[in-house]
Amino acid sequence: MAENPFFAPSNLPYELPPFADIREEHYLPAFELGMAEQLAEVEAIAGSTEPATFDNTIAALERSGRILDRTATVFFSVAASNSTDGIMEIEKQISPELTRHGDAIRLNRALWARIKQVTTDDAEESWLLEKYRDDFIRAGADLSESEQARLRELNEELSKLSTRFSQSLLKASTESALVVTDPAELDGFDQAKIESLRKDGEYVLPLLNFTNQPGLAQLTDRDVRRRLYELSVGRAPGNFELAARMAALRAERAALLGFPNHAAYIVADQTAKTVEAVEEMLGQLVGPAVRNARKEAEALAEQAGFEIEPWDWSYYSEKVRQARYDFDGAEMRPYFELNRVYRDGVFFAATKLYGITFAERPDLGGYHPDVTVFEVFNEDGGRLGLFVLDPYARATKRGGAWMNNLVDQSFLFGQLPVVMNNLNVTKPASGPTLLTYEEVNTAFHEFGHALHGLFSQVRYPRVSGTSVPRDFVEYPSQVNEMWATWPEVLANYAKHHETGEPMPVSLVDKLTAAEKFNQGFKTVEYLAATLLDWAWHKLAPGETVADAEAFEAAALEAAGIAFALVRTRYRTNYFAHIFAGGYSAGYYSYIWSEVLDAESVEWFKENGGLTRANGDHFRGELLSRGGSLDPLTAFRNFRGREPSIQPLLTRRGLD
Ligand SMILES: [Zn+2]
DSSP: TTOOOOOOOOOSGGGGOOGGGGGGHHHHHHHHHHHHHHHHHHHHHHHHSOOIIIIIIIIHHHHOOOHHHHHHHHHHHHHHHHHHHHHHHHHHHHHHHHHHHHHHHHHHHHHHHHHHHHHOOOOHHHHHHHHHHHHHHHHTSSSOHHHHHHHHHHHHHHHHOOOOOOHHHHHHHHHHHHHESSSGBBBOOHHHHHHHHHETTEEEEOOSSSSSOOGGOOOHHHHHHHHHHHHHHHSSSSHHHHHHHHHHHHHHHHHTTOOSSSHHHHTTTSSSSHHHHHHHHHHHHHHHHHHHHHHOOOHHHHHTOOOOOOOGGHHHHHHHHHHOOOOHHHHHGOOOBHHHHIIIIHHHHHHHHOOEEEEOOOOOOOOOOTTEEEEEEOSSEEEEEEEEEEEEOOOTTTTTEEEEEOOOOBBBBOOOOEEEEEEEEESSEEEEEEEOOHHHHHHHHHHHHHHHTTTTOOOOGGGTTTTOOOOHHHHOOOOOOOOOOOOHHHHHHOOOOOTTTTTOOOHHHHHHHHHTTHHHHHHHHHHHHHHHHHHTTTTTTTOOOHHHHHHHHHHHHTTOOOOOOOSOOSSGGOOOHHSSSSSSTTHHHHHHHHHHHHHHHHHHHTTTTHHHOOOOHHHHHHHGGTTSHHHHHHHHHHHSSOOOOOOOOTTTTOO
């Protein structure tokens, strides 16, 4: 056990976790020791006979649980990106234990009594102290013993259900994959794509974790499209029941904590603050979005020459795009080679804005050979942190794209950040990796989160980097998307992978024009998911749902977003954001953040775009501040005014 790599800080640069030394059998003992160590530390803080001060209480809590923190960070990163049966077993066992552990700290009465006695005059400390008080109250610190006992049961049950939900979803991506024996059925895919799907004499197209599978845009056989679509919307059917159970338990927990429903509980500590504020915003968007989508549907039916079905939407919208804008997404891919997109696009834009530079560190590795580590430097050559990139899809990786921290920046521990981006790009059997325009956009988006982590300049880990409210965290990442099509950036990376020729200007113009197309579809599928999340989490305590599929249909109908041709981006059974991730009653966050994003994009354009001065202003007022001050104050400091919804409405064609 002396060799367990989690027991001591990593010796690698930036304390990058020593992945090469970590084996599955290290996790459980490290979790156990980590929890025991932190409980002992907490007992010492709670039992102190000194008067409670910021340092001996709040800062002491920040310093506690180092082994647990190291272990959990690595474990959950690997569980998301490279899970095995062994990892899944550990996750099942450890998730409820971690929930119990968190409750043991936040429901510790002696500790809570001391936190209430702490005072401080320092601004950053006083913001953190408020956060702690809020965390404890929201976790039930003020409840009676019997209420707390019920709360612990609810939390543990919810954590088990959430793990089951996510694990059955991971299995469903391959178990519900489209399988064909005759490659002719895959007509529309290019030869390389078809080859990459070949497994044991069959062709297997795994499901990505959203309704509208990318293959629907290309597959020419209508019946194959229908099968793919039905597999997509029908996957993991057992999850409907888990979701209904989770929603009921969350409603009960909200009631215990003094809220009318889970949504009200969640938004109370977000920038939105109230259910009404969220609903007022969504209310402005639903009507115009559905009208736009209906108009798009008419154009598609005209193109097809018959009444289309939901599995025809992507296929004919590609056709209309080609006809109207002479735009073919496939024409772009040769100009979007993965390495070039990063080095000459994503990194290039960051260098122009912030002066930072990147050097690959082949001597440092991740948990999989496809993971690449880059060292990041400030303009003056000073060390900034590590950026770890895991671009490829694999059967052991969950769907979607995300950023996570492997090491949090904090002055408290003198630690520089190690941040990660995960994408789900299909790895070609051979040759270069060519991206779609959507994947390029995702690369810029996730890197926006990475910058938020890398630029963090805060004292305490609790408020480091992206530790901001969910309805704020998407904002910096969305802003970074603007550079994907910024002329100077695009010209630098969009070069043909064989000839090195820049992407023809005509293609660039078409890309910009075609971006406006299909906005109705995109907004409706997003809003439907948002309103579905909302309906599940506005259940009143005691209200139960026997038929989750019927509930889903009724909820979308009632919200005015039901439209047979454009289904919700996530149905209940695969809505991992809200039943397996941290976004319950929080999926609205993306469009909420987009208000700030649209405002900020306008600011950059008004001030000359891609310049060092603009980058420094955004970095100084916003990106470097993490969660160390009120997020809307940080926004106002950056933008110089209150946010308005108008730029968003214009961008989405909703005004
Ligand atoms: Zn994001």
